Amino acid sequence: MSETDEEFRLRLRAFLTSSHPGRRPKDRADRLGWQKAWLAALFDGGFAGPSWPRAYGGMELSFARQVIYHEEYAKARLPRPLGTGVSIAAPTIITYGTDEQKDRYLRPMLRGDVVWAQGYSEPDAGSDLPALRTTASRDGDVYVVNGQKVWTSAADIADIIFTLVRTGSVESRQDGISYLLIDAHAPGVTIRPLRDLTGDAHFCEIFFDDVRVPVANRVGAENGGWPLVRTSLGHERAAGVMNQAATYRRVLDELIELARERGLTSDPLVRDRLAGFEMRVRIMRYTGMRTIADIIARGEPGPASSTSRLFVALFEQELHEFAVDVLGPYGVLDREDPHAVQRGRWVWGFLRTRASTIGAGTAEIQRNTIAEQVLGLPRDPGMPAR
Amino acid sequence: MDVTGEQHELRATVRRFLAEKAGDSLLWRQMADQLGLQGVALPEKYGGAGAGLTELAIVMEELGRVLLPSPYFATVALAGHALAECGDEAKSRWLPAIVDGSLTATVAFSGADVRACGGELTGTAMFVVDGDTADLLLVVAGADLYAVEGKSVRRTRLQTLDPTRRLGRLELDRTPAVRLDANVDRVRDLAVIALAAEQVGGARACLDAAVGYAKVRVQFGRPIGSFQAIKHKCADLLLEVEAARSAVEHAAATTGDDLPIAAALAAAYCSVVYTRVAKENIQIHGGIGYTWEHDAHRHLKRAKSSELLFGTPATHRARLADLVGI
Numbered sequence: 001m002s003e004t005d006e007e008f009r010l011r012l013r014a015f016l017t018s019s020h021p022g023r024r025p026k027d028r029a030d031r032l033g034w035q036k037a038w039l040a041a042l043f044d045g046g047f048a049g050p051s052w053p054r055a056y057g058g059m060e061l062s063f064a065r066q067v068i069y070h071e072e073y074a075k076a077r078l079p080r081p082l083g084t085g086v087s088i089a090a091p092t093i094i095t096y097g098t099d100e101q102k103d104r105y106l107r108p109m110l111r112g113d114v115v116w117a118q119g120y121s122e123p124d125a126g127s128d129l130p131a132l133r134t135t136a137s138r139d140g141d142v143y144v145v146n147g148q149k150v151w152t153s154a155a156d157i158a159d160i161i162f163t164l165v166r167t168g169s170v171e172s173r174q175d176g177i178s179y180l181l182i183d184a185h186a187p188g189v190t191i192r193p194l195r196d197l198t199g200d201a202h203f204c205e206i207f208f209d210d211v212r213v214p215v216a217n218r219v220g221a222e223n224g225g226w227p228l229v230r231t232s233l234g235h236e237r238a239a240g241v242m243n244q245a246a247t248y249r250r251v252l253d254e255l256i257e258l259a260r261e262r263g264l265t266s267d268p269l270v271r272d273r274l275a276g277f278e279m280r281v282r283i284m285r286y287t288g289m290r291t292i293a294d295i296i297a298r299g300e301p302g303p304a305s306s307t308s309r310l311f312v313a314l315f316e317q318e319l320h321e322f323a324v325d326v327l328g329p330y331g332v333l334d335r336e337d338p339h340a341v342q343r344g345r346w347v348w349g350f351l352r353t354r355a356s357t358i359g360a361g362t363a364e365i366q367r368n369t370i371a372e373q374v375l376g377l378p379r380d381p382g383m384p385a386r
Numbered sequence: 387m388d389v390t391g392e393q394h395e396l397r398a399t400v401r402r403f404l405a406e407k408a409g410d411s412l413l414w415r416q417m418a419d420q421l422g423l424q425g426v427a428l429p430e431k432y433g434g435a436g437a438g439l440t441e442l443a444i445v446m447e448e449l450g451r452v453l454l455p456s457p458y459f460a461t462v463a464l465a466g467h468a469l470a471e472c473g474d475e476a477k478s479r480w481l482p483a484i485v486d487g488s489l490t491a492t493v494a495f496s497g498a499d500v501r502a503c504g505g506e507l508t509g510t511a512m513f514v515v516d517g518d519t520a521d522l523l524l525v526v527a528g529a530d531l532y533a534v535e536g537k538s539v540r541r542t543r544l545q546t547l548d549p550t551r552r553l554g555r556l557e558l559d560r561t562p563a564v565r566l567d568a569n570v571d572r573v574r575d576l577a578v579i580a581l582a583a584e585q586v587g588g589a590r591a592c593l594d595a596a597v598g599y600a601k602v603r604v605q606f607g608r609p610i611g612s613f614q615a616i617k618h619k620c621a622d623l624l625l626e627v628e629a630a631r632s633a634v635e636h637a638a639a640t641t642g643d644d645l646p647i648a649a650a651l652a653a654a655y656c657s658v659v660y661t662r663v664a665k666e667n668i669q670i671h672g673g674i675g676y677t678w679e680h681d682a683h684r685h686l687k688r689a690k691s692s693e694l695l696f697g698t699p700a701t702h703r704a705r706l707a708d709l710v711g712i
């Protein structure tokens with residue numbers, strides 16, 4: 001007899017609880033080992049990659065089960081995958097990679113043995129990605145790569161950097177770009193952590209100085225890298241909204257508790273704001289449910305799923321800023337101060353969520369996309385087609 | 387909560403019908419005779435289709451899109467659902483006539499200052515939707531609901547912001563009334579959910595109008611929709627309209643103890659969204675949006691007055707805060 005959704009949920013929960021890796025180590029190196037051990041345990045237990053094909057070690061779950069998966073995962077407070085490969089590069093490899101590339105890269109990525117980082121942005125090419133200038137010139141069966149990447153999340157712990165490089169002429173814009181996998185440990189690669197405004201070093205800058213990369217590491221055609229940028233793994237993103245809804249349900253409850261402890265919930269203005277967040281966190285979940293219904297009925301996520309990323313980004317920024325207001329003067333204390341409330345998490349969150357409307361496409365770029373692709377408004381004359 | 391083919395069909399049918407028949411004086415009877423819309427969510431035993439609140443919400447949304455001046459909201463969403471909550475006697479007395487379109491009705495909630503004494507009601511009720519014309523008046527007095535014959539009440543039509551929705555003032559002076567066995571809070575929850583659905587329909591109509599105009603209006607040699615100030619506004623409005631739709635669809639599918647929460651949430655969220663989209667629709671239309679001839683102001687007026695009808699968004703948020711234990 002086949003397992004019901006509820007049985008699946010319980011089996012998953014049992015696994016996540018029984019193999020939970022425990023509290024996050026403070027030391028950076030310890031933390032990396034702790035995360036890697038967890039990802040390996042998850043993979044070996046058969047619980048990694050909810051949407052991934054089974055052929056590459058994934059679970060290939062139905063959409064409804066992916067949602068269950070993400071919800072349980074969020075509730076269990078577990079480490080997320082390392083780097084950006086699992087969510088961004090994997091779909092591209094699955095769709096455009098050669099069989100050899102798939103066999104070689106996918107499983108170790110999912111198991112957390114090999115960490116991937118996304119080297120797209122450059123100092124002069126962020127939103128305007130087709131302006132990128134890192135060059136890869138052909139020399140027999142290798143490319144020689146020169147240039148600089150920046151704001152690369154997790155590059156300091158990465159083994160492979162998946163990049164966009166210029167193989168065409170200087171003016172070729174999006175038509176002269178190739179998708180190249182570069183060994184982060186290869187000679188000529190220099191990676192320097194950049195401190196971000198939270199004080200952490202979440203992202204890095206990368207310099208390529210005559211780095212030799214086998215042509216076999218190119219995904220897709222030469223000069224045909226641009227269309228690969230958009231690939232995403234089926235409905236993974238939509239299912240991810242449920243993960244965020246579950247996470248933010250918990251975070252909001254913690255914020256309400258904080259306001260209560262500080263005697264603020266009797267203040268009508270505070271109540272009004274909290275009620276506003278309460279509505280939005282619930283709506284996040286309802287939208288996720290609608291998305292599921294749409295996918296089941298029509299095979300597509302529908303318009304709400306395209307707005308939900310921006311919805312979440314704005315929500316989390318405002319939530320954290322409000323939390324700092326709730327702290328009053330304690331909102332000025334840094335994480336390191338012994339008097340910091342809840343180890344400074346709200347203040348850190350306030351700073352950290354500034355990135356929500358910048359990273360992975362700014363809010364402005366997302367609005368352009370929604371306006372053009374969902375509402376059908378005329379294209380911005382300056383923007384390349386994606 | 388999955389949207390079935392039948393629900394899509396219902397939406398399409400109502401939309402087509404309204405497009406063809408709006409302005410037809412026989413519309414009310416045709417809604418009942420041809421489509422059975424009055425009975426869509428009322429029990430089959432009394433002639434209705436026995437569908438749920440989701441179907442009612444779909445109809446309300448479509449009515450909201452076209453701003454149809456019609457006793458539908460008062461008769462069906464307010465009174466029909468209030469009666470459906472009552473005992474068998476009240477149901478069999480009035481529901482069949484509501485379903486077949488021969489009776490209009492309403493509920494007096496807001497601004498009601500009415501006392502009951504020995505089967506009679508005394509006092510005034512303000513802001514009663516279709517209160518000046520409805521055949522049957524259901525009046526809230528204290529925690530109870532009473533039925534009163536429209537003919538037996540002195541009533542006047544209020545001059546209002548929104549010309550597409552009639553509001554009346556009722557004066558009751560020892561008016562004979564029948565006490566009904568209904569949970570007034572629940573009746574109010576159903577009413578605000580239906581109103582929220584209407585608001586989503588109105589909001590979507592405003593957004594569609596704004597987007598449609600932004601595609602064709604050319605300034606500086608470009609369609610204005612290619613300017614980001616306009617484009618981004620539209621994207622933000624879509625985000626809010628879709629969120630409002632999530633709130634309504636969820637509320638319409640909610641039963642049991644969670645209903646008050648879902649209702650307060652939908653009321654608070656959707657009313658703010660509708661007003662905002664209505665305002666931005668005027669802005670995006672520029673001078674033409676400010677003219678009497680253009681529909682944009684009609685939505686603004688409906689939006690603002692709906693926002694205030696059953697409690698402001700702030701009161702709904704306060705209620706939500708109470709209900710979820712903030």
Ligand SMILES: Cc1cc2nc3c(=O)[nH]c(=O)nc-3n(C[C@H](O)[C@H](O)[C@H](O)COP(=O)(O)OP(=O)(O)OC[C@H]3O[C@@H](n4cnc5c(N)ncnc54)[C@H](O)[C@@H]3O)c2cc1C
Binds near residue numbers: 084124125152360
């Ligand atoms: C925390 C974090 C992690 C990141 N991780 C990675 C990573 O792992 N890999 C990677 O490749 N990149 C990464 N990035 C880089 C990120 O993708 C870019 O920062 C982003 O695309 C914006 O580019 P930019 O910083 O050059 O800003 P710019 O493009 O210079 O934008 C500056 C401002 O101008 C606006 N703007 C620009 N163009 C337009 C337009 N056409 N219309 C309207 N407004 C416009 C922007 O919205 C923004 O407000 C990360 C960034 C952050 C903050």
